[in-house]
Amino acid sequence: MDIASIRKDYTLKSLEISDVKASPFDQFHSWLREAVDSQALEVNAMTLSTMGLDGAPIGRIVLLKELDHGFVFFTNYESQKGQELAQNPKASLTFFWAELERQVRVTGSVEKIDSVQSDEYFFSRPISSQLGAWTSPQSKVIDSRGELELRLSEVSRRFENEKISRPSFWGGYRLIPKSVEFWQGRPSRLHDRIRYDLKEDGNWNISRLAP
Incomplete structure (x- = not known):
């Protein structure tokens, strides 16, 4: 199989700074709703990337379960990712909605959510x-x-x-973003990339990145 010859030209949509919302949370909600409406598969699936205990990065797919002032997911605290987050509570998330030719990347710090919130989700399962x-x-x-x-x-x-x-070793984490990038596929690999960076005053700086 000639892997190098596999390619797709992206032509569905565009993304301009003038069109995005002031908050990355609002922008993400908007894109998530469009992904749901497009019947994209596993719309809340995201790659969680952490720093391994040996210093090498590692990623796996987990599911977004809530969006408040961060991105909330649940897992076993004693799992490999739980141990990695205990050692280095920083991570990144990557969403990819192929049906819309879109990607979202989120980086930030990770904290455990409170036990009440973990209980609420656990007993809803x-x-x-x-x-x-x-x-x-x-x-x-x-x-x-x-x-x-x-x-x-x-x-x-x-x-x-x-x-x-609920097991004491199982519960939720919240990734609190410091940077959120929205990627829209465009023709000729000249994709649109809009990034939000958190400023010290709590507001967001919005900039366009070269593809």
């Missing part, structure tokens, strides 16, 4: 997902799929006789 959070020693080496299924059986039996609770 299907029971199977709640049991799954208790079952998986996320990122740890296991011998087989059978070991995981045995753990699920044990957890299910346990919560037949007691009310299910």
Whole structure:
């Protein structure tokens, strides 16, 4: 297969500073709504990139679950990404909506959300997902799929006789952005890139970047 010959010319839309909103949160909400309306697949899927414990960057797909003054996602605190964020609480997020030829990149600091908010989301999940959070020693080496299924059986039996609770090792994080870049594909690889940078006064500086 000739990988080098694979290419697509982007022609759907354009992006101008004069058209974007003053806040990157408002702009993101607008683009997210368009992605939903376009029936894009997994519109809230994002690549979370952290700094590995060995100093090498690592990324994985997680799901955005809330947007307040930051981007909120949930995971096992004892997982690889949880350990990485404990050591270096800075990360980046990347969204890609191919159907709209758009990308959004977010960088900033990460904090744990409060337990009340984590509880609210945990108990909104299907029971199977709640049991799954208790079952998986996320990122740890296991011998087989059978070991995981045995753990699920044990957890299910346990919560037949007691009310299910949120594991103390599972909850939410919030990435508070310092920079948000909106990318719109354009012809001839001359893409539109608009970046918001947080200023010391709490306002946002908006600039155009070369593609």
